[in-house]
Amino acid sequence: MEGTPSCIQWSELPMDILRSVFELLSFVDFNRAKLVNRNWYLCSKQTSPRIDKSPWLILFPHDGGCALYNPNEARVYKTKRDLSDIRFLANSGNWFLVLDSKLDLCIIDLFSDKKIHLPALDMSTKSSLGRQGTRYSSAGTAGDLRGLLWVDEKKEEYVVVWYFGWNTESLAFCKNGEDHYRKVPGSIDLEYICDIVLIRGDSIYISRYHDALVTKHDLSGQEGSKVMFGQDIETLFRRLHDLRTYSCNVAVTLSGEVLLVESIVNKSTMSRIFYLYKKGSKDYDAVKVDSLGDEAMLLDLGITVPADHTLGIEPNSIYFTRDGRACNLGPDSSCLDICVFNLATKTIKRFFPGLGLGPSNNLSIKDARWFLPS
Structure with a gap:
């Protein structure tokens, strides 16, 4: 037909064809493709990606x-993004808790440009981070800082926990909608800590070296802390x-x-x-x-x-x-x-x-x- 272009631009592919393309893509390629343009992003929302539970x-x-x-x-x-100036602390699904070169915490989606800024650390903590950074990390960030992350993407909820992985009692957290960090309720001695996990965004479990003990700590403060x-x-x-x-x-x-x-x-x-x-x-x-x-x-x-x-x-x-x-x-x-x-x-x-x-x-x-x- 006269006036009909000889070819169709990738960005103008019909939605049904584009959906067929998305369904064939691997997990990473699917997440990359949805960022090409607005039409491709809208199509990704209407397409079920290949499930990879591995x-x-x-x-x-x-x-x-x-x-x-x-x-x-x-x-x-x-990864195509420049991630050389950040330190990864924890992850939940595609979301990663990171510490950047300015010693600020944030959450990023590794497969998109989504980023959630977290409450700022107080100046005394940042000062401590800087001192530890020169001691343990060539990037100038804190080699001792540790973190935990839980994200519910459907409900748009998250919980972030940070602490120092050495002899200290610092253990703070925040949830979505909060503008500051709070201390985890109860008395917690991290001197002999071996491991910490965050489950469902409401409970922390800690194991310790010197007594092989497992304790549970309720972030809401209603149940407090107890030895498991x-x-x-x-x-x-x-x-x-x-x-x-x-x-x-x-x-x-x-x-x-x-x-x-x-x-x-x-x-x-x-x-x-x-x-x-x-x-x-x-x-x-x-x-x-x-x-x-x-x-x-x-x-x-x-x-x-x-x-x-x-x-x-x-x-x-x-x-x-x-x-x-x-x-x-x-x-x-x-x-x-x-x-x-x-x-x-x-x-x-x-x-x-x-x-x-x-x-x-x-x-x-x-x-x-x-x-x-x-």
Whole structure:
């Protein structure tokens, strides 16, 4: 027809064709495509993306920024955004809690330009961050600052927790709509902290080294703080000796059961083994758990997820990257080790031996963490 263009611009594709294209895209490509223009963004809202429930790895190369690795595809995605001047503290789905070069906290969506500014830290905290930054981080940010994040995208709610991973009692949080941070209710001693997880935005679970104790802290303040359970200390100390290093993390299963996760490394052989415990019938009583059944544990997030062989999620397994993420234990006791530990066979499968991604990618990693894209 006269006046009809010989070709159609990508931005002018009919909606039904565009939807068909979106349905074929991988998770990362889907999120990239929706940012092309307004029409593509509107189409993405009307399209169901391909569901990928497999855990991913976010990787932090030595040259700055970050990359994403999908074990199901065995593919690395490089981020296009310049992320070299920020430090990642925690994540919930696609949302990441970060500390920028100005020592301000914010939440960013890794797959879009969405950003949520958080209340400013007080001057005394920033001053402390600056001093620690010159001591622990070449970027000038705080190597000791730690964070937790929970986001409900549908309800547009979030909870942010920050604290220092060393001998301090600082543990503060804020929720959406609040303009300042509040201290977590109750008396909390972080001197011997090993791990902290934030569950459903309303509860914090803490595990400690010196007594292998798990405590729960209600952010609303209505229930206060309470001891969940702990390991038998005499048994614990008999099992440990000078050749081993020990950590005790905490995780919450799909059913809401709280688990103490002991990790023991033999320094002479560098072999690792995990033990799981749950609350027994008596106070301070811990009962050994032999299996996670058809669930897999993401130790970096402190949760379990449904296992699925078709997605590459191994059942009765623990996915982890390093010990001591919750506290500053030094480089020797917090070594990066991207692994899956099978509880039934007591064997470990390692990703990227030598902390690289093979000769084709040659990506040297200084840190990594498992996360679930949403």
